[in-house]
Amino acid sequence: MTRHSQRHRTTTLPFSYRDKGIDFELDSFTVDDGNQTALELNPAQTEINLASAVSSSDSSDDPDWETITLYGKLRLPEETVQAVFPQDERAQPPAKLYVAIRCHETIYRDRVIISEAPTTPGEYNVTLEVPKSTVRGTVELRPYLVRTESHSGEGSSDYAEQKNFRVASGTLYYVVVDRPDDEERAAIDGERVRFSQNAHLPDGNKLYYLDFRNESRPKLWINSDHPRIAEVLQSRGSVGAEARMRDVILDQVSYGVWVQLLVRAGSAVDAEGDVEHEWQEMVLQTFARNLYDTSDVSEATYRLSDDLSDPQTLPHVIQRIDSELQEYINPREQLIHLMEEGLQI
Amino acid sequence: MKGEVTLTDEQLNEYVEPMPGRPTADLDRIDSAVKQVLEEYPEYDTAIDGALAEEIHRGLDITRRTAGDPGLWHWLAVVRYPDLVRHRWEYRSEEAMREKFLGAGSDLYSNAIHRLWWIAELTSRGDDYSTTDAVFANQTMVNKVFDRWFARYQPAVRAMCDELADEPSRVIDETTRRFNHALTNVQLEGLSENEAREMIRQIVAESQ
Numbered sequence: 427m428t429r430h431s432q433r434h435r436t437t438t439l440p441f442s443y444r445d446k447g448i449d450f451e452l453d454s455f456t457v458d459d460g461n462q463t464a465l466e467l468n469p470a471q472t473e474i475n476l477a478s479a480v481s482s483s484d485s486s487d488d489p490d491w492e493t494i495t496l497y498g499k500l501r502l503p504e505e506t507v508q509a510v511f512p513q514d515e516r517a518q519p520p521a522k523l524y525v526a527i528r529c530h531e532t533i534y535r536d537r538v539i540i541s542e543a544p545t546t547p548g549e550y551n552v553t554l555e556v557p558k559s560t561v562r563g564t565v566e567l568r569p570y571l572v573r574t575e576s577h578s579g580e581g582s583s584d585y586a587e588q589k590n591f592r593v594a595s596g597t598l599y600y601v602v603v604d605r606p607d608d609e610e611r612a613a614i615d616g617e618r619v620r621f622s623q624n625a626h627l628p629d630g631n632k633l634y635y636l637d638f639r640n641e642s643r644p645k646l647w648i649n650s651d652h653p654r655i656a657e658v659l660q661s662r663g664s665v666g667a668e669a670r671m672r673d674v675i676l677d678q679v680s681y682g683v684w685v686q687l688l689v690r691a692g693s694a695v696d697a698e699g700d701v702e703h704e705w706q707e708m709v710l711q712t713f714a715r716n717l718y719d720t721s722d723v724s725e726a727t728y729r730l731s732d733d734l735s736d737p738q739t740l741p742h743v744i745q746r747i748d749s750e751l752q753e754y755i756n757p758r759e760q761l762i763h764l765m766e767e768g769l770q771i
Numbered sequence: 772m773k774g775e776v777t778l779t780d781e782q783l784n785e786y787v788e789p790m791p792g793r794p795t796a797d798l799d800r801i802d803s804a805v806k807q808v809l810e811e812y813p814e815y816d817t818a819i820d821g822a823l824a825e826e827i828h829r830g831l832d833i834t835r836r837t838a839g840d841p842g843l844w845h846w847l848a849v850v851r852y853p854d855l856v857r858h859r860w861e862y863r864s865e866e867a868m869r870e871k872f873l874g875a876g877s878d879l880y881s882n883a884i885h886r887l888w889w890i891a892e893l894t895s896r897g898d899d900y901s902t903t904d905a906v907f908a909n910q911t912m913v914n915k916v917f918d919r920w921f922a923r924y925q926p927a928v929r930a931m932c933d934e935l936a937d938e939p940s941r942v943i944d945e946t947t948r949r950f951n952h953a954l955t956n957v958q959l960e961g962l963s964e965n966e967a968r969e970m971i972r973q974i975v976a977e978s979q
Contacts, residue, residue, distance in 0.1 A: 439956060488792035526960040530877050532835040533889060535924040537960040559834035572961040590966060592958035 441586040447506035447594030448523070450569045452498035452552075455479075457491050468618050470656040472597055477605040489558070494603065496554045500525075500540055500569050500596070504547040510593040512577065512585045518544035520575040521593065525554055526568050529561040536560075543574040556601070563604050564662075569596040600662060614687075614705060616646040618656055634679050636686050642703045644690075646683060670767040673760040684751050688713055688730075692743075695731035699724050713754070717746050783850055790843060794833045798851070801830040805855050815861045820887055821907030823855075825900040827884060828891035838892070841875035844885035848872045856883045879917045890917055893928050902929060905936040912936075915947040921954060926964035934971045938979075945978040946971065 454462050457480055465474060480491040500523060511519050523541040528534065540550050556565055571594040577587040586593050614636075621627040627635055627647055633655065637645040650656040659675060661668040691706035692714075701707055714726035733743035804826035812819050837843060848856050849872050860871045860883060874881020879889050890913070894902040906912050912935055922928045931950065935943050950971060962970070 441956075522961065524961065526958070528960075529839075531839040533839075533877055533879065533893075533923045534835060535960055559836050562836045562839045570958045570961060572958050586956070588956070590957045590961055590970070592956065592961065 439586075441591070441593075442510045442584050443586070443592070444506045444509055444594040446596060447503070447510065448569045448571060448596030449501040449503065450498065450525075450552075450596035450599070451501075452496050452567075452599060454497045456495045456497075458493055462497065468650060469620055470650040470653050470660070471618055472657075472660050473600045473602065473662075475602040477602050480603060481605060489604070492558055494556045494558075494601075496552075496556065496567070496601065498552045498554075500550045500552050502545060502547050502550070502571065502594075506571070506594050507547050510571070510585060512583060515577065517546075519546060520573060521545045521571050522574050523550065523569065523571050525552060526566075526570060527554065527556065528566040528568075529563070530566075531563040532561055534560050537570075540569070545571065556603070558603075561603055563602070565601045565603060566598060567601060568598040570594070614644045614646055614683075616648065618648045618650040618659075620651050621647070621649040622651050633675075634682070636683055638690065642705075644687070644705060646679075648679070667764075667767050670760070670764040674757070674764050677755050677757040677760050681751055681755055681757070684709075684713075684754070685747060688747055689734060692727075692730040692734045695727055699727055699731075713747075713750055716750050716753070717743070787846065787850065788842070790837065790840060792837060794831075794837045794843075796832055797830045801827055801852075804830070805852055809854060809858055812858075814858055816859075817910050818907075819855075819859045820913070821904060824887040824891040824903055824907055825895075827887050828895060828900075828903075831888060835892070838885075838888060839876070841882075844875040844882040845873055847884045848882055852884065859883060879922065886917075893917075893922065893925055894932055896929070902932050902936075906932050909936070909943070911940040911943050915943050919947060919951050921951060921959055924959050924962075927959060927962060927967040930964050930968035930971055934968060934975055938975065942975060942978045946974050949974045949978065 452465055452467070452474065454464050455474075455476065456462050457476075463479070467474065476494060480489050480494065502523065507516055507519055511521075520543050522539060522543050523545045524537045524539045526535070526537045528536075538552075538554050540552055554567060570592050573586055573589055573591045573593060576589045577583070577585065619627070621629070621632060621635070626637075626639070627649075631652070632649055633652070634649060635647045637647055639645075648656065648659060655675065658668050658672050661672050687705070687709045691701060691709040694701050694703075694706050695710075696702075701710065710727050710730070711723060714730050715721060715723055718726040718729050720726050730743065733739040804823055808819050808822050812822065831838075833843070853872070856871050860868065862868050870881045871883040875885045880886060890906060891900065891903045894900075894906055896902070906916070912932065916922050916928065916931055916935070921931070927950075931947070935946060938946070953970065953974070957970070
């Protein structure tokens with residue numbers, strides 16, 4: 427039995443189409459005439475945040491750059507050509523390869539041609555210039571392979587036959603060029619990485635791991651050994667099945683993360699009722715009063731600390747934490763959205 | 772949103788801030804065009820759009836990046852030209868009027884002034900605003916073309932507006948609908964203006 431991975435999925439188009447039939451990798455960038463800088467993306471990472479690389483020293487003014495240039499490679503595999511073109515066209519596929527550039531905020535849609543017809547299997551260098559005057563916020567980049575001639579053969583076919591029909595596409599990258607105005611630094615960092623290739627991360631099929639090696643700044647690792655899950659977690663939309671699934675997965679991850687943060691923060695309270703690190707204070711400020719139904723955060727913090735340290739009260743405080751997090755995260759809401767999406771009800 | 776309230780500069784200043792990049796504009800030119808429109812056109816006349824679009828596009832020396840900042844359009848609609856917004860748009864609901872003053876962003880059809888600038892931006896060719904004029908001369912075209920996502924791709928929107936300029940509403944409706952449907956298979960950014968025109972001509976011929 428042939429094993430089909432996600433990259434071989436086809437869409438519901440009425441002809442052979444490869445949604446991930448083009449390998450697209452961005453590897454470096456330059457800002458204006460500056461040095462070429464490596465991107466060093468994690469596997470499955472499709473969001474490239476260049477906001478800090480191009481931000482102005484004066485945050486009230488426009489960032490001081492004119493053009494970002496991104497470099498990378500497009501690879502058109504032989505198997506894609508075989509899958510989307512009939513036999514008689516495979517030697518010289520009547521197709522062009524390009525990268526579509528879109529920016530939602532500036533109502534901008536354009537493309538950069540990488541190869542005119544015929545486009546044969548192989549590797550192509552990609553250079554994409556993004557002028558500041560045309561973009562803001564997030565820029566989307568996605569490669570497409572499109573027919574340039576109609577097929578002259580007779581009869582119905584499994585292949586796209588008309589000029590301008592798309593036959594394959596590749597990874598959609600999101601390049602962030604502006605930092606949102608109100609973005610504050612997150613209390614903990616997050617990153618996607620392959621657990622299987624990092625000795626300090628747990629074995630097995632873990633979805634995430636909260637890393638306390640640096641107690642002053644915990645880090646959340648998401649396991650990109652599971653590409654489909656990592657892909658869903660990176661989806662940016664607000665509608666559709668992927669977005670609904672993403673919100674449910676995030677709820678699941680955040681429940682486990684908050685439990686750990688709360689127990690750690692509560693256990694770190696000293697005799698004066700203080701904690702050492704900023705994230706601990708943030709966690710206690712957010713949850714402690716609700717756990718004990720009091721407006722006095724100091725009192726709540728002491729009670730949490732005491733309850734966590736006493737084997738008699740520990741089960742009860744864990745139950746309180748569970749109850750509070752169900753209120754806070756409200757997983758029911760996202761689950762219902764997902765069910766409505768999945769069941770079409 | 773309804774009724775009359777006069778806001779002083781002091782009341783407004785709290786909410787007004789300089790724009791990044793410090794864009795420039797010939798506001799005198801726009802002032803005079805707006806004044807003329809208020810004097811010459813009756814309330815809620817859709818012809819106001821065509822009379823102002825080119826002047827607003829020429830008067831604002833801005834890039835798409837700047838145009839993507841909602842603050843600019845909020846200032847123009849709320850602070851600079853609120854009388855124009857009320858003259859052009861009849862109050863039908865709080866929500867609709869709020870959109871005309873406080874819409875913007877990627878919704879081409881919201882803010883009263885943003886909408887004029889963007890349609891001119893997408894349809895003008897240098898100093899040639901003939902396609903822009905043709906669009907605003909036909910409200911069906913404004914509604915049916917610019918409410919669709921293909922209108923964000925300049926080669927396609929120009930071809931569409933040129934080819935539909937003299938067509939009746941029924942053909943405009945049918946052609947935009949069928950072109951949009953064709954984009955299920957056709958990748959929009961792959962089309963040159965000529966290729967888009969070729970497709971649209973074929974659809975128009977079939978729709979007549």
